[in-house]
Amino acid sequence: MKSVLMGNHSVSYGVMLSRVKVIAAYPITPQTQVVEELSELCATKKLDATFIKVESEHSALACVLGASLAGSRAFTATSAQGLALMHELIHWAGLGRFPIVLANVNRAMGPGWNIWSDQNDSLSQRDCGWIQLYCENNQEVLDNVIIGYKIAEKVLLPVMLVYDAFILSHTYEIVDIPEQSQVDQFLPPFKSEYKLDVENPACFGGLTSPEHYYELRYNMQQAMEQAVEVYKDAQREFKEIFGRDYPMIEEYRCDDAQYLYITSGSITSTARIVVDELREKGYKIGLLKIKTFRPMDKAELIRLLKGREKVFILDRNISVGVGGIFAQEIKAYLYGQKYMPEIYPFIIGLGGRDIPPSSIMEAFNYAVIENKKPEDILYIGLKK
Amino acid sequence: MKKRFEDKKPVIISNFREMPPMSMSLSTMRWNFTGSWRYLRPYYDHKVSPCHAGCPGGQNVEGWIRLMEEGHYEEAIRLLREENPFPSITGRVCFHPCELKCSRAYFDKSVAINNLERFLADHTNPDYKIKKEEIAGSTGKKVAIVGSGPAGLSCAYHLLRLGYEVEVFEAEDAPGGVLRIGIPEYRLPKNILSREIKILTSAGVKIHTRKRVGKDISYDSLKNYFAVFLATGVHKSRRLGIPNEEAEGVMSGLEYLKKVNLKERIFTGKKVIVVGGGNTAMDSARVARRSGADVKIIYRRTRAEMPAWEEEIEEAINEGISILELTIPKKVLVKDSKVVGIQVQRAKLGEPDSSGRRKPEPIEGSEYDIECDMILSAIGEEIDEDALPEIKISKGNVHVSKDLSTSLKNYFAGGDIIDQPHTVIDAIASGKKAAIAIDCRYRKLDFEEVLKEISVGEWGAISMLVYREKYVFKNFVSPTVRLSKETVDPKSINTAYFQPSDRSQMNKISLSERSNSFLEVNLGLTQPQAMNDLLRCFHCGRCTMCDNCYIFCPDNAISHKKNGFGYDIDLDYCKGCGICVTECPRNAMGMEKESKI
Ligand SMILES: Cc1cc2nc3c(=O)[nH]c(=O)nc-3n(C[C@H](O)[C@H](O)[C@H](O)COP(=O)(O)OP(=O)(O)OC[C@H]3O[C@@H](n4cnc5c(N)ncnc54)[C@H](O)[C@@H]3O)c2cc1C
Ligand code: SF4
Ligand code: SF4
Numbered sequence: 001m002k003s004v005l006m007g008n009h010s011v012s013y014g015v016m017l018s019r020v021k022v023i024a025a026y027p028i029t030p031q032t033q034v035v036e037e038l039s040e041l042c043a044t045k046k047l048d049a050t051f052i053k054v055e056s057e058h059s060a061l062a063c064v065l066g067a068s069l070a071g072s073r074a075f076t077a078t079s080a081q082g083l084a085l086m087h088e089l090i091h092w093a094g095l096g097r098f099p100i101v102l103a104n105v106n107r108a109m110g111p112g113w114n115i116w117s118d119q120n121d122s123l124s125q126r127d128c129g130w131i132q133l134y135c136e137n138n139q140e141v142l143d144n145v146i147i148g149y150k151i152a153e154k155v156l157l158p159v160m161l162v163y164d165a166f167i168l169s170h171t172y173e174i175v176d177i178p179e180q181s182q183v184d185q186f187l188p189p190f191k192s193e194y195k196l197d198v199e200n201p202a203c204f205g206g207l208t209s210p211e212h213y214y215e216l217r218y219n220m221q222q223a224m225e226q227a228v229e230v231y232k233d234a235q236r237e238f239k240e241i242f243g244r245d246y247p248m249i250e251e252y253r254c255d256d257a258q259y260l261y262i263t264s265g266s267i268t269s270t271a272r273i274v275v276d277e278l279r280e281k282g283y284k285i286g287l288l289k290i291k292t293f294r295p296m297d298k299a300e301l302i303r304l305l306k307g308r309e310k311v312f313i314l315d316r317n318i319s320v321g322v323g324g325i326f327a328q329e330i331k332a333y334l335y336g337q338k339y340m341p342e343i344y345p346f347i348i349g350l351g352g353r354d355i356p357p358s359s360i361m362e363a364f365n366y367a368v369i370e371n372k373k374p375e376d377i378l379y380i381g382l383k384k
Numbered sequence: 385m386k387k388r389f390e391d392k393k394p395v396i397i398s399n400f401r402e403m404p405p406m407s408m409s410l411s412t413m414r415w416n417f418t419g420s421w422r423y424l425r426p427y428y429d430h431k432v433s434p435c436h437a438g439c440p441g442g443q444n445v446e447g448w449i450r451l452m453e454e455g456h457y458e459e460a461i462r463l464l465r466e467e468n469p470f471p472s473i474t475g476r477v478c479f480h481p482c483e484l485k486c487s488r489a490y491f492d493k494s495v496a497i498n499n500l501e502r503f504l505a506d507h508t509n510p511d512y513k514i515k516k517e518e519i520a521g522s523t524g525k526k527v528a529i530v531g532s533g534p535a536g537l538s539c540a541y542h543l544l545r546l547g548y549e550v551e552v553f554e555a556e557d558a559p560g561g562v563l564r565i566g567i568p569e570y571r572l573p574k575n576i577l578s579r580e581i582k583i584l585t586s587a588g589v590k591i592h593t594r595k596r597v598g599k600d601i602s603y604d605s606l607k608n609y610f611a612v613f614l615a616t617g618v619h620k621s622r623r624l625g626i627p628n629e630e631a632e633g634v635m636s637g638l639e640y641l642k643k644v645n646l647k648e649r650i651f652t653g654k655k656v657i658v659v660g661g662g663n664t665a666m667d668s669a670r671v672a673r674r675s676g677a678d679v680k681i682i683y684r685r686t687r688a689e690m691p692a693w694e695e696e697i698e699e700a701i702n703e704g705i706s707i708l709e710l711t712i713p714k715k716v717l718v719k720d721s722k723v724v725g726i727q728v729q730r731a732k733l734g735e736p737d738s739s740g741r742r743k744p745e746p747i748e749g750s751e752y753d754i755e756c757d758m759i760l761s762a763i764g765e766e767i768d769e770d771a772l773p774e775i776k777i778s779k780g781n782v783h784v785s786k787d788l789s790t791s792l793k794n795y796f797a798g799g800d801i802i803d804q805p806h807t808v809i810d811a812i813a814s815g816k817k818a819a820i821a822i823d824c825r826y827r828k829l830d831f832e833e834v835l836k837e838i839s840v841g842e843w844g845a846i847s848m849l850v851y852r853e854k855y856v857f858k859n860f861v862s863p864t865v866r867l868s869k870e871t872v873d874p875k876s877i878n879t880a881y882f883q884p885s886d887r888s889q890m891n892k893i894s895l896s897e898r899s900n901s902f903l904e905v906n907l908g909l910t911q912p913q914a915m916n917d918l919l920r921c922f923h924c925g926r927c928t929m930c931d932n933c934y935i936f937c938p939d940n941a942i943s944h945k946k947n948g949f950g951y952d953i954d955l956d957y958c959k960g961c962g963i964c965v966t967e968c969p970r971n972a973m974g975m976e977k978e979s980k981i
Contacts, residue, residue: 097406156405194406203409215400216407223405 005175007168010138011103011161012037013175014145015075016047017183018101021190022067022074024052024060028082029115030165031105035077057082061089061102068098069204073149073190075100079165080107080121087125094129095220096205099152099190100159101145102130106265106316107165108351116352117164119265119317123293123325125160129220131227132293134264135163138173143244146178150187150234155227156194157220164266165352178242186241227295248297249304250289253279257286258309259368260341264290264326267314267348267355274360285364290326298333305334308341312363314380316349323347323377342367348380355381418939422960424975426933426953431925431971432871435497437841438485440805440813441468444849445482445497446926452504453918461508464501466849468812469541469584470534472576475502476906477567478809479693485843487874487924493887496909496917503914510579514587520547520856523826525610528553530597533561534808535615535799537581538815540589542848546823546856548610550589555596555771557646561617561799563808565642566664568671569902574645596771603773611822614782614790615799615815616772618765618806624659628716629761633723637668637762644671652677653758657726659683659713660762661690666697668760669705674900679704680754682711684731684744699905703898712746717753725755767801779803787821787831788814796821813845820851829855841871872925872971881932881969885920888913927951927972933964 005013011034015023023042025035041047050067054060060076067074078086083104093100108118122132133148135141141163148159163169196204208216231248239245253275254260263271268289278285288304290296305311315324322328327345334340344367349355362380366372395410397403404410435445443464451460464471478498486494527543529536532554540550558564560577585591595601606612621636623629637658643650652675658665661683673679681700683690686709690697701707710731717725730750733742766780776783776791781803788796798814800806820838824831838850853859891907898905909917927950934942934951941958942951965973 095406194404194408201412203413205407206409206413208407212397212403212407215397215403218400219403219405 001177001179002174003177004172005138005142005177006033006170006172007138007141007163008033008105008170009037010142010175011077011145011163012041013177014142015101016041017142017178017180018073018075018146018149018187019184019189020047020049020075021072022050022052022064023076024054024063024067024074025076025078026054026057026060026082028057028079030107030169031077031079031082031103033169034103034105038075057085058089061086061093064100064102065089065093065096065098068100068192069196071190071192071195073153075102077103077105079105080109080115083121083125084109087128090125090128090130092205093158095216097129097156097194097220097223098158099149099156099192101148101152101161102158103141103145103161103163105165105169106162112351114351115165117167117266117316117349118351119162119315119325122160122162123317123319126294126325129157129224130294131155131157131159131224131231133159133161134291134293135161135168136266136268136289138168138171138175139244140246141168142175142177143238143242143246146183146187147234147238147246149190150238151227151230153190154230154234155223157223157227162265167266182241186238224295228297231292231295232297246291248290248292248295249300250291251304252287252289254286254288254304257284259283259285259364260305260308260311261285261287261360261363262290262311262313262326262330263287264293265316267316267360270355270357271314271360274357274364277357277361278364283364283368293326293329296329296333301330301333302337305341306337307339310344310367311341312344312346312367314346314348314360314363316355318347318350342374344374344378345376346378346380353381417956418959419941419954419956422955422958423978424960424962425955425978426958426960426962426965426973426975428927428950428953429868429870429925429972429974430927431868432841433924433926434485434487434841434872434874435482435495435924437843437845437871438482439467439809440481440807440843440845441474441809441816442813442840442845442847443467443482443501444847445501446921446923448504449495449497449500449918449921450923450926450928452500452914453921457504457508461504461512463849464504465512466852467816467847468809469538470580470808470812471501472505472580473534473563473572474809474812475499475505476572476576477563479807481809487872487877487922488920490874491877491879491882491922492884495921496888496890499888499890499909500914500917503909506908512583514545514583519545519587520852522549523547523610523823525549525826526551526608527611527613527822528606528609529613529615530606531555531561531615531617531799532559532581532591532593533615533617533799533811534563535617535811535815536561536613537584537589538812539613539615539798539819540815541584542816542819543822544584544587544589546819546852548822551609552589552591553595553597553601554591554593555600557593559591559593561615565645566638566667568641568645568667570670570674570898570905571667573904598771598773609794611794611796611825612792613815613818613822614772614775614795614797614801615811616768616801618767618800619771620766620768621761622764622766624713624761624763626713626715628718628723631716631718631723632721633757634716634759634761637664637760638765640668640760641671653723653756654678655756656680656758656760657682657754657756658760658762660764661685661687661692662762662764663692663696664765665760665762666692666700668762670696670700670703672758672760673700673703673705674898674902676900677758680706680708680756682708682713682726682728682754684710684712685733685741686710689741703895710744712744714751716759723757723759725753726759727751727753765800772801786835787824788818789821816848817846820846820848823851823856827855868925870925870974874924876971877922877924878967878969878971882922885916887920888917923970923972925971928970930969932967932969933973936963936967938963 042051064074108114313327433446448460480498483494656677658669715727731744734745796818799811
């Protein structure tokens with residue numbers, strides 16, 4: 001059924017369709033409507049779930065972890081400082097292998113106190129063992145909640161669903177709300193093998209000696225690597241049922257491209273327009289949209305970049321001291337590979353600064369029209 | 385998932401494939417005796433609730449509230465009557481010091497204990513009977529009690545249950561003391577009083593009315609009794625000490641109340657002045673008001689210093705009685721030897737006197753006259769030495785030792801004639817204490833030692849139930865016997881677990897219904913109101929099996945007792961973190977040091 005939904009409500013509907021059993025969340029701008037809608041869905045019994053009111057994000061995630069360990073499909077949502085407050089338990093969720101979904105609205109970290117879009121909040125959690133799914137539009141937001149549970153429950157890693165503050169969270173778009181029966185077909189009830197069970201008691205998250213800790217982390221890395229295939233399988237199945245497709249790395253007009261933009265999140269839509277314009281002018285240019293950040297489909301990335309001339313990576317984030325985080329990751333994957341393009345790492349739109357097509361065009365102008373050399377960090381739109 | 389090993393020893397894994405995905409125990413964790421980390425140990429306690437210690441009569445308030453909550457009303461009233469024979473009476477007229485101590489008073493408003501007590505008494509079998517098995521084996525001893533007020537009757541009740549033959553001697557036509565002749569019908573209906581007294585007489589207490597000891601029969605005739613308990617009360621009104629006090633129309637408030645209470649014919653004036661600020665003053669004023677008089681109370685100090693119960697003052701004002709504060713009576717104005725008015729003088733408050741209250745100082749030249757045709761003096765009562773045998777008096781009270789024994793051999797005393805607050809529950813408490821002291825003599829027990837064992841909290845309350853179970857029946861069954869010595873500090877209640885809630889307000893009859901009538905003013909709580917206040921009780925210091933400890937213990941060391949009430953702590957695994965104790969909402973747990981081996 002087609003409907004007009006804001007990004008936040010798209011999440012709520014995804015949660016409802018996934019038949020989540022326990023929700024614990026603390027409201028924060030720009031995530032608040034996710035929680036509001038869910039509490040309403042619970043109150044009106046459209047969703048048969050326990051909604052737990054909590055006093056902080058830390059408690060929210062703690063509740064969700066407890067519920068998950070007890071065998072329930074569980075959900076929480078947050079943003080920026082809220083995510084940061086969860087940090088201790090973000091580790092716990094990852095390292096404890098909890099198959100939960102957390103929706104994070106990308107919002108700039110304060111101070112400078114700021115509520116607008118910026119990827120630093122989610123990316124700063126990248127080492128905690130989470131799968132991160134970046135979304136371009138509201139349809140993708142809704143669908144990815146459902147896909148999120150599918151892969152999380154297969155590989156036993158938590159999934160963070162990531163989408164831009166306001167640009168998606170508060171913007172209404174046409175969204176096709178899937179049929180419950182179809183979702184049920186795609187996403188069977190959560191059956192947890194490792195859970196609290198009075199018949200077979202065990203202690204979870206207890207003291208782990210040097211004797212065993214190392215292997216636990218090794219196994220996690222294996223799970224993250226397997227997640228690539230698990231994601232692809234899930235994707236295929238999703239496409240069969242719903243007709244929509246979200247590849248880990250999506251190509252746009254790449255076939256003969258000499259130049260490529262690499263983007264993530266809602267910037268991608270704007271970049272598509274820029275690519276179209278440049279194609280019209282006769283430039284051989286395309287776009288790669290990075291959908292999953294951890295895991296990265298390394299083989300696919302290398303295949304797609306091989307033989308290109310120049311690549312412009314747009315990072316709406318900055319790891320201070322290094323630069324754009326996507327650029328840093330991608331560069332690392334390419335090290336030692338042959339026939340790799342020149343990488344132009346651009347920082348753009350921090351703290352929600354608007355990114356019109358002209359800003360994205362600047363990257364192309366710099367690298368191609370002006371034919372300048374790449375640097376470690378390049379800045380677009382900096383007031384000089 | 386693979387069934388985990390039951391081995392009580394740790395499992396070592398030799399390669400990553402055998403590893404579970406997350407850190408989890410592969411055997412049970414029973415090999416890990418976390419109890420060895422402990423240096424403090426939690427324990428369950430049955431502490432003294434503040435209400436229990438705060439009732440001078442030592443009533444286990446929390447205990448009967450709990451029974452009521454569970455719907456066991458008859459058991460609740462039996463528990464209550466272990467300490468206090470007159471719940472229908474105290475439930476109406478007690479000044480409820482217990483409520484001042486109630487932990488809930490420190491949170492929002494105290495539990496309506498007094499109203500609940502009345503509710504319980506009003507909603508249980510009116511033909512209550514003292515059971516045969518309650519009465520201890522006969523001691524073969526007789527005790528005489530002089531005076532049938534609350535002190536005398538309480539002593540009679542407890543002695544009867546301890547196996548004594550009891551005879552009460554009462555000067556008036558009917559028993560009850562102030563309860564009958566002082567407190568008016570609209571506060572304590574006489575049928576309620578008679579019903580409570582009947583419980584005693586039908587169990588064998590003999591009451592001889594119209595027998596003033598020292599007049600109708602001699603004190604000497606009591607010499608064959610094993611003991612005598614004096615509880616003659618204070619009935620001699622203090623004189624005003626102003627000119628023309630003997631005029632017709634001047635009367636003591638207590639005498640006036642007595643006449644009205646005993647339904648004697650009595651003329652009430654049209655304009656009545658009541659002198660005083662105590663309960664007698666309030667009662668006299670409200671009674672006169674009910675007879676249609678215009679009533680003014682004159683008091684030397686201000687309302688804040690009045691010894692009367694605040695609720696009484698409020699009701700007096702509600703009923704249209706005016707209070708003239710800082711007003712000193714100077715002279716009764718007389719015409720044809722009848723009262724026609726009173727001359728008074730204005731005063732201001734000076735330095736505090738020996739009672740701690742600020743002393744009124746007359747203002748020169750501020751005298752004025754008030755017209756009236758009746759003056760009721762109610763400035764206090766004192767003991768009537770004529771009613772007593774030759775006995776040591778100190779500071780206006782009968783002198784008693786710790787065990788309430790007097791200077792006369794085998795004579796004990798209690799109630800208003802000894803140095804204690806003049807209230808019904810204090811009178812009842814002293815009757816009970818004397819009964820124990822007398823029984824200790826019979827059983828050759830050291831009273832002071834016994835007192836240590838049976839005291840409830842540190843404010844002087846004692847428990848008859850504990851006494852009986854420990855020294856008389858010698859069957860330590862009730863939990864009260866295991867009472868710890870610690871009284872719960874309201875600050876120790878974990879109020880995070882409680883929500884503020886309104887205290888029930890009792891309904892009263894309207895003001896128009898009160899004029900010309902002695903209908904009971906307070907209507908008692910309704911069932912929902914009572915339920916509301918029962919549920920407000922924190923159950924201070926007493927486990928309710930709320931399961932908090934059980935839920936919070938991180939080591940699963942706490943389990944439900946297999947058969948029965950309470951929990952077991954598995955000390956092999958309790959690591960002594962104390963979370964259970966912190967999370968107990970009602971301080972029913974404690975931590976103690978592990979003893980050194
Ligand atoms: C008007 C008034 C209102 C009160 N209101 C309250 C109230 O609302 N709440 C409260 O808690 N307290 C109240 N009090 C105080 C309370 O009533 C007394 O503290 C309590 O009754 C004292 O009990 P008692 O047994 O010592 O003496 P009393 O109740 O005075 O009883 C003594 C009895 O002994 C009898 N007696 C005296 N001499 C002899 C003798 N020689 N031989 C035989 N019998 C004798 C008397 O006739 C009397 O019946 C009030 C007091 C008064 C005067
Ligand atoms: S007798 Fe008085 S003090 Fe004791 S419980 Fe009843 S109201 Fe409270
Ligand atoms: S809250 Fe209940 S147990 Fe605690 S003091 Fe008040 S009446 Fe007693």
